[in-house]
Amino acid sequence: MAVKSTIRVGTGSGFSDDRFEPARDLAERGGVDYLVFECLAERTIARETLTRLKDPDRGYTPYLIERFQAVLPACRRNGVRIVTNMGAANPIGAARAVRREAKALGLGDVAVAVVTGDDVTEIVRANPQLRLMESGEPVEALLPRMASANAYLGADVIRDALATGAPVVMTGRVADPSLFLGTMLHGLGWSYDDYPKLAVGTLAGHLMECAAQLTGGCFIDPGKKDAEDAVNIGFPYADVAQDGGLVLGKLTDSGGRLDVQTCSEQILYEMHDPASYITPDCVLDVTGVEFDQEDRHRVRAVGARAKPRTPSYKVVVGYHDGYIGEGEVGYAGPNALARAKLAEHIVRERLRLRGYTFPEIRVDYIGMSSLHGMTDDRPEPYEVRMRFAARSPDRKAAQAVGFEVRTLHVNGPAGGGGGTHALREVLGVKSILVPRELVQPRVSVEGSS
Amino acid sequence: MSVTVYELGHARAGDKGNTSNVSVIAYDEKAWQILREQLTVERVMHAYSHIAKGPITRYELPKLRALNFVIENALGGGVTVSLAQDAHGKSLSYVMLGIELAGSPGEPAAPR
Numbered sequence: 001m002a003v004k005s006t007i008r009v010g011t012g013s014g015f016s017d018d019r020f021e022p023a024r025d026l027a028e029r030g031g032v033d034y035l036v037f038e039c040l041a042e043r044t045i046a047r048e049t050l051t052r053l054k055d056p057d058r059g060y061t062p063y064l065i066e067r068f069q070a071v072l073p074a075c076r077r078n079g080v081r082i083v084t085n086m087g088a089a090n091p092i093g094a095a096r097a098v099r100r101e102a103k104a105l106g107l108g109d110v111a112v113a114v115v116t117g118d119d120v121t122e123i124v125r126a127n128p129q130l131r132l133m134e135s136g137e138p139v140e141a142l143l144p145r146m147a148s149a150n151a152y153l154g155a156d157v158i159r160d161a162l163a164t165g166a167p168v169v170m171t172g173r174v175a176d177p178s179l180f181l182g183t184m185l186h187g188l189g190w191s192y193d194d195y196p197k198l199a200v201g202t203l204a205g206h207l208m209e210c211a212a213q214l215t216g217g218c219f220i221d222p223g224k225k226d227a228e229d230a231v232n233i234g235f236p237y238a239d240v241a242q243d244g245g246l247v248l249g250k251l252t253d254s255g256g257r258l259d260v261q262t263c264s265e266q267i268l269y270e271m272h273d274p275a276s277y278i279t280p281d282c283v284l285d286v287t288g289v290e291f292d293q294e295d296r297h298r299v300r301a302v303g304a305r306a307k308p309r310t311p312s313y314k315v316v317v318g319y320h321d322g323y324i325g326e327g328e329v330g331y332a333g334p335n336a337l338a339r340a341k342l343a344e345h346i347v348r349e350r351l352r353l354r355g356y357t358f359p360e361i362r363v364d365y366i367g368m369s370s371l372h373g374m375t376d377d378r379p380e381p382y383e384v385r386m387r388f389a390a391r392s393p394d395r396k397a398a399q400a401v402g403f404e405v406r407t408l409h410v411n412g413p414a415g416g417g418g419g420t421h422a423l424r425e426v427l428g429v430k431s432i433l434v435p436r437e438l439v440q441p442r443v444s445v446e447g448s449s
Numbered sequence: 450m451s452v453t454v455y456e457l458g459h460a461r462a463g464d465k466g467n468t469s470n471v472s473v474i475a476y477d478e479k480a481w482q483i484l485r486e487q488l489t490v491e492r493v494m495h496a497y498s499h500i501a502k503g504p505i506t507r508y509e510l511p512k513l514r515a516l517n518f519v520i521e522n523a524l525g526g527g528v529t530v531s532l533a534q535d536a537h538g539k540s541l542s543y544v545m546l547g548i549e550l551a552g553s554p555g556e557p558a559a560p561r
Binding site for chain 1: 455459460461463464465466467468470472474499500506508510512513515517519525527528529530532533534535539540541543544
């Protein structure tokens with residue numbers, strides 16, 4: 001493919017359950033060259049690995065087919081290439097599913113480049129001495145409970161996958177900004193050692209990876225910070241020039257807003273030290289970044305810097321961590337809080353009398369303390385909902401929590417309504433650093449490109 | 450005279466493991482002076498003391514007129530294992546915005 005002087009890269013989704021229309025709009029009339037769909041939260045791969053064990057054809061993101069149905073026709077018509085980590089724990093299975101769907105949509109044989117090598121389960125098993133970033137302890141203790149281990153791959157493998165010419169690139173775990181940077185390495189011909197450029201592309205990816213969070217999502221506070229048409233917030237795109245110019249934009253008829261304020265919030269999102277944001281590609285420094293409003297829907301960003309990448313890949317290890325049981329019941333009107341507190345006491349005592357103990361119990365009074373904790377000066381609300389949650393390695397103990405809350409239905413304090421209960425299996429995640437030379441990212445192609 | 454952080458700036462919370470980071474971005478230069486001077490680690494730790502164990506690290510970004518607070522041990526063990534309803538701590542930015550400082554939104558705080 002010929003290298004261009006400027007490319008436009010759009011965001012197709014910011015998480016696995018994101019809206020469908022904004023990506024379709026960008027594919028149809030956004031003039032984008034690439035659409036990048038980020039769909040993997042930290043523990044998603046662990047969850048999907050378990051799905052794949054039950055059904056070898058699955059283990060990719062649940063909305064895969066719906067997303068491709070929404071955008072693939074327009075992407076094929078307009079020559080928009082798709083890069084996505086929707087493959088989760090089964091990128092090859094996802095690629096095959098996309099190809100089947102493309103045929104069903106009448107789009108013919110659509111080749112899909114598949115990135116693998118992020119699954120490093122066997123490498124972690126063979127290196128039990130590797131230390132957890134959280135505690136410094138060896139990963140060895142987690143191995144018997146390990147469900148998955150995936151390295152955050154970098155932009156170089158995305159570049160290589162795009163070089164196959166396939167219209168779609170399907171991956172498992174790749175660092176979110178790298179999905180975007182890879183399109184720039186390929187489309188603008190940037191060198192993987194040109195750090196000033198890697199800084200620009202990584203900044204662009206970091207700003208765009210959460211989609212609407214750059215364009216008015218997680219921002220609006222009515223009367224204080226408003227935006228137009230909060231119902232139809234558009235997703236962002238970036239115009240990236242070969243010389244490193246970066247302008248972020250959104251469709252002029254989309255809702256939300258894109259300005260210095262929204263960009264300033266998102267640049268610090270999930271960032272710790274702003275002078276060293278570590279990705280597989282570089283160590284980004286945003287302390288010199290400035291935003292400048294070009295017009296109502298476009299913001300220019302300058303000043304990103306980067307230091308050389310580290311010698312390791314970050315790996316997230318997913319592991320089985322027991323069960324969480326919970327139950328809720330609501331009270332309203334006179335003495336509501338006292339009735340909710342009695343409900344808590346009853347559940348706590350019933351669980352104790354039945355011989356269950358828990359390493360951790362959490363009780364919330366929803367309406368008072370469930371989000372910001374309890375302080376002495378909280379006003380008593382008209383309605384309050386008691387939520388009782390506990391963790392246990394023992395499934396039966398966790399199940400008993402919801403059961404005892406449910407029995408309040410006929411045995412509990414007066415006027416308790418709207419009870420719910422749940423039991424879920426917990427997949428914890430911890431991180432390790434794995435030396436680069438142990439990890440081998442690979443590209444293969446499903447179909448002919 | 451007192452002023453809340455809510456009147457001076459806007460904020461967003463993010464998560465990584467058991468750590469929450471909360472940014473505060475000043476609406477204007479005057480607000481930035483108040484935030485930069487008064488919104489200290491101690492002030493923030495006090496506001497989050499019933500939620501987070503800390504420690505807290507504070508970063509200044511003068512070009513964005515922003516502060517970034519990295520609050521450790523804030524998310525009930527981490528998103529995936531937390532018993533909290535808001536396991537990501539998305540609502541924690543509004544603890545920051547509720548903090549009261551000396552001064553008024555229209556003028557910088559008097560020198561202490």
